Amino acid sequence: FSEAERSQCHIYSYPYQLKYYDNITNNFPGGLFKCVCVISLFDERPFEYEFFLRIAQSFPFMKKLTLINMKSQNGKRCKKSEDDNQDLSIVEYPHLTKLDLIEAHEDYIEQFLIDTKTCLSNNVYLAVLYQPLRRVTEKFTRNATRINCEKLRSLGLQ
Template sequence: MSNLEKLDLNLSLSMKKAFVDGNDLKKNIINHMLRLDKFTFNIRSVLHLHNEINLPSNEDIQNTFRNFKNNHIISCLDYFQEQQSSQCLIYSYPYKSKFYKYITNNFSGGLFKCVREISLFDVHPFEHEFFLRISQSFPFMQKLALRNYKPQNNKLCKESKNDNQDLSIIKYPHLTNLTLSRSHDDYVKQFLLDTKTCLPNNVHLNVTYQTLERVTHNFTRDATRINCQKLKSLSIDPIRIFKHVKNYFPHTEIF
């Protein structure tokens, strides 16, 4: 190991006392590999909170990489007080992995051409502008999973496109798999309302039947009809598929 010249680390760790940062990497890896010339990494560390007072900031984490001269290092730190947990993402940029998990509102942006699958999670609402950043940062994204039970604050969901002239319609040209089964109704609206999103053809959607029924106004809503008709398949686990449901998804396999 001490003779390695290149090292690429992809880790997800549960920590007891502190996040993995630049000081850890220098102490436990770099100082033991004198021939190491190229070091790239993508590390997520999770820390449970126990009434700590002196918690580090994202700036504190970033400062631990000030002597990493060969790389552009990104850090993203989140505290979830309701769940008494926190996470810290640190990674080399440009980002090389095909996966980017647990993206929150603190996502700093950038361009991630290699990423094909992402997951979004937060205890604070995702607004329309956040999804616009996501679509721009991950232009070749194929799979998206979202978990957020907080309603959006900006209810930009008018039925007519003329009513939303200041609202950019978001496109996900390569999206094939969308999972919204653990999210508030607002995020199903975010992806199905044609005043907010233009889905590509052949998307598989995973969502609960009850949520979809509410968002589509019992499968009669015109503003969600266009995106729903583009779906290749739909996982809603219904007891029975009624005719009016099937008519709303004329080209979709429902199961």
């Protein structure tokens, strides 16, 4: 990470048996991690749609997700995938119960709350800063965020 003047390397055996996987970056190659239920994402470069799809597929039993990234997304998800010219899938998190976006750019709040981008499970606890949440939901009146906001069990606002 050039801004922090540090680097990291993940070394693990396969099959990966731990319940957590911390500080996943854009360089994450994918794979299937059935035991992992707690993950954190961190990078100095923006996370894009394909990254979230790879995360959801790699961690099918994820219950807790923390995202730390203050960089705006470059290619806010467009209607068609550049690779195959088909409609992009909605990223699904069927087991997610806690989502921490306190240290996330508001693009990621939008990524998780817009129903055409993400499908959250019911009873999710969302930790988020109030002002960016208010902007993304347009003072809680935006139709595109209504479905996922209805699935929230509680909010931790700062």
